Amino acid sequence: MSAALNETSADWEPLVVAFCCNWCSYAGGDLAGTSRMSYPANVKVIRVPCCGRMNPMFVLRAFQRGADGVLVAGCHPGDCHYSTGNYHGRRRLSAFKRLFEFAGFEPERFEVRWISSSEGDKFAEEMETMTAKIKALGPNRKMRDARWQSVTQSK
Amino acid sequence: MIIATGKSSLIDEMKVQSGQNPAECYQCAKCSAACPVTAAMDLLPHQVIRYLQLGLEEDLLKSKTPWICASCFTCAARCPRDLDLARMMEGIRLSMLRRREGNKFGPADLTPEQLEKLPQQALVSGFRKYNK
């Protein structure tokens, strides 16, 4: 096992899954790339059409599979490509975050951010901040499914 | 004239006291057009805000305008930027007073009975202003 995966090692690296809406945040990520900005490789992006598409189930699944942090990024309120999708996303995910906290999970592991397609710098910054925060929090031991882990390690 | 670049404590105080931000003014001068007492002023009301914007604290301290202001609030009613110049004038007066001389007395010098009966601060500042 590499040091990055060893939870007791000082070199442990968290895994952050970022769900980005296709129209703003994913494009913001592209801009971060074209502007050759830099952020930790811990972040892996999954493209969704809109943050209104974000079913909290996706977030839970990531944590269940061992992600240490999850970030959902969408268009700024008022700028949604689908007019109102991010309003639904905003309401749903903030309610979900409260529930998440209520259930005893660290709410800092789950964040929602608004990043426009022109905010490459903000994209890089948010990814940096999130990774640092999760690194400080340490590995996600509460939510991950131990059975899943044994499956992956046997592979 | 050298534009002040440093922070002006008078202007910062005025902002806190009045809750108004002079940066919001775009100098249309409607306040000066509406003011009934401009004839007696050395600086027109909009110029006072301009001085605040430029940080010309020394020049403001020399101006009579804040003392001429009758607090009729016509400027505040007419301002297209929703700024309350009358409040700003009051803020400037307070700051000026604090700079010119120390407080004649502080709350500690008053008996509890006096404190209870004391009128609100606006009234006190009114007395100060018109007793000069």
Next chain:
Amino acid sequence: MPRIGIFICHCGSNIAGTVDIEKSIEAARGFPGVVHVDEYRYLCSELGQDLIKKAIEEHNLDRVVVGTCSPRMHEVTFRKAVTEAGLNPYLLEVANIREHCSWVHKDIEKATPKAIALLRAAAAKAALNDPLVAPSVEVEKRALVIGGGIAGIQAALDIAEAGYIVDVVEREPSIGGRMAQLEKTFPTLDCSACILTPKMVEVAQHPNVSLLTYSEVEEVKGFVGQFDVKIKQKARYVDPVKCTGCGICYEKCPAKTPSEFEMGLAKRKAIYVPFPQAVPNIPVIDRDACLYFRKGRCQICAQECPPQAIDYEQQDQIIERRYGAIIVATGFDQMNPSHYGEYGYGQHPDILTGLEFERLFNASGPTGGKVVRLSDGKPPKKVVFIQCVGSRDKARGMNYCSKICCMYTAKQAILLKEKVPDAKSYVFYIDVRTAGKGYEEFQRRAAEEYDVAYLRGQVGKIFPESDHLMVHGVDSLSGKTIEIKADMVVLAVASVARADAPEVGRLVGINSDSYNFFNEAHPKLKPVETHTAGIFIAGACQAPKDIPETVAQASAAAVKVVGLLSKDMLQGEACTAEVNQAECSGCLYCEAVCPYSAISPVEIEERYHGGTLKRTVVEVNPTLCHGCGSCTVVCRSGTINLKGFSNEQILAEVDAICLQR
């Protein structure tokens, strides 16, 4: 089991510089379902695409994953390539290993495992990709223009010239709009009627254009390509076929009422055409003013009309038509400044708005073209113009700059000087804004050659004093207060959205900003489109603007419409929502969140214990659906899914990315 092929692009050294291609290939060979892995220097090149096409054939691939730049860059390219090799384009998946990996990470040790994770996620998703077909919609080759001002006229003419049928709906009895009310236009001072009237006639006579004046849109249903519209044509009480436009009826009519066209400064008859050059030149009877309709007696117009065109029995008619595209060009209103107590508008006949003042110059206007005071009929010698009345005013007006006032004030000051040579104009302004071709020069001419005094400041109070108006203002540049004994005051009031703009927006399904101006789809790159496909906007219903800008925008909207109508079929969005009606409980939560009204309830019959049961479920109209996926999340039975971004696909990506843990 799918047969997945993975192709990794070096992108020169853009990807290969920070991602170990060899390692990635090796890892990719181990992904489930992967039967072929290859690499290429530039995958997007002709040769790269050929490589993919050949591999599809040779290895019998049914899914393709490319590890390249962002899908926003080349997804279309690769989709085309796989289509050419006989695959459905939606069986392709892109792993963004450039913008989201090699370009943002410097360390090859870190970028490589991430690239592998991204490839694995793409392969996991691709395994679940279904072939998708975008729905196609037949396009009705007819356009609707709402509003017959200069924007509507221009748009209709352009569409008609391109060979398509277009209907123009105008609420007033005549087309022409605001521009018809103007005397001259800045910065060239051509007479407004001289340039507008020919266009009005042209649009009326164009074989491809139908004018529906004195009509209003009642209902808009449907979607791009097929809007079903109900238009109410109000009863004119005049037979348009018989009427010759002789004008005897309104000459003889005894009932008078304030003229809307003259901004209430003059009266019109109960039977009227709004202005002499009206198109069509067919009068209407105003029921509220007509003696016959109010009291049951009169009928003078019917007796006097030579061709017997008056028909008191005429009824409103509902016209139902289908259109492929709609342009909304409903124009603007002027703010009523009576709440500005200091200006005293409405309390003195010599305090006018800019548009009212404009009418005084017009030969057919309330004063027959003589610029005189409405109080005593004398020409004004001193006129004070006040700018930004209601504009740039967040306290009592609108936050925005109305854009046209600086220019029309300069124009009116020049025109005044020409009509009343010894008149003097004073303009109180906050800033003079003259961005536009020839505009700055024009305004400077007003100040330099026409003796217009520009005073930087505002007016605090206007007092009527004997036969004139005392204007108390300030010139902020000199720091002097100013008093002007004026004969007339002209207020440059804010241009505002039409009072009924929100209803119009709701009717056609487009949204507005906080001032009720209609929203364009993108402030820079989609200035005439709206968020509703097939509906376009032009003119001052979008924001205050001048005539050249309005005409340009109208032509732009017309081109968009022509482009749309030139297609026989429209390709819709392939990634749309789909519902499994067997599992749908009919709660209709999805209907509530859908921004496109693509989801609607439908009744189905099901067999139930030997009998049949009627039950409400939803259906998705794939031509309306844009694929945002909001419905999928609110669905209580989880039975709405989004094609191309299904729950299963996203979860597979999550699983694949987390596999390193």
